[in-house]
Amino acid sequence: xxxxxxxxxxxxxxLGLAAPALAAETTxxxxxxxxxxxKTPTTKSLDIIDNAKLRAKYLSKDLASAVKKDNDESxxxxxxxxxxxxxxxxxxxxxxxxxxxEPLQVQGDKAQVKVSFNTYDPKRDELLYDLVKEGGQWRVFxxxxxxxxxxxxxxxxxxSLK
Numbered sequence: 001x002x003x004x005x006x007x008x009x010x011x012x013x014x015l016g017l018a019a020p021a022l023a024a025e026t027t028x029x030x031x032x033x034x035x036x037x038x039k040t041p042t043t044k045s046l047d048i049i050d051n052a053k054l055r056a057k058y059l060s061k062d063l064a065s066a067v068k069k070d071n072d073e074s075x076x077x078x079x080x081x082x083x084x085x086x087x088x089x090x091x092x093x094x095x096x097x098x099x100x101x102e103p104l105q106v107q108g109d110k111a112q113v114k115v116s117f118n119t120y121d122p123k124r125d126e127l128l129y130d131l132v133k134e135g136g137q138w139r140v141f142x143x144x145x146x147x148x149x150x151x152x153x154x155x156x157x158x159x160s161l162k
Contacts, residue, residue, distance in 0.1 A: 028111035028131045029103045031058065031138045035088060036099055036115070048088065048140070060132055060139040066159040087143045087155050090127060095119050109133035110141075 035048060035058055048058045050071065055064040067083065074081030085092045097118040104112040113129040130142040144154040156162070 026138065027103070028106060028113050028129075028138045029101050031131065031140070032101050032113045032115060032129050034058070035140075036096065036101070049083065049086065058140055060134055060141045062161060063139075063141060063156065063159070066156075066161050070159055082158050082160070083155070087127075089117075089119065090125050090145055091119060093120075104128075111138065 048054045049067055052068070055067055059067065070081040070083050086094050088094070089096055099115070099117045102114045102116075104114055109132055111131040113131065114126060115129060116124050116126045119125055126145070128142075128144050128146060129140055130144070131138045132141040133139070142154060142156045144156075145152055
């Protein structure tokens with residue numbers, strides 16, 4: 001084989017091996033998995049609420065803007081903002097064990113993913129992630145918890161978004 005053919009073959013091989021990895025990163029459940037990737041019983045998840053770069057990467061534009069506004073207003077006033085807990089762990093003291101991520105549906109540029117895990121409470125916690133495609137990437141549009149009126153919440157409602 002000539003040097004040119006070897007280089008072309010190597011490039012095709014590299015692209016062929018990289019393509020499945022790139023495709024896997026773009027699924028809604030892969031995005032949610034990335035958010036929880038740093039989560040262990042003693043560490044927090046990726047901080048998509050306080051970290052501006054992570055907000056921009058993982059949250060929809062309007063949700064990221066609302067979170068930033070809430071953070072800025074609470075920092076300015078010295079009071080706790082509307083968002084007074086970690087929505088990724090549904091707690092103020094994050095601890096996640098036995099994480100399960102289940103894709104529910106994908107319809108065009110919208111998707112839902114269910115996340116369940118154990119925390120301090122023996123009852124399993126379940127959250128619903130609504131995702132939208134923005135700029136060709138899946139982004140979190142909302143995180144919510146279903147259940148009784150006292151337990152249910154929606155990140156968009158907490159931040160007064162529709």
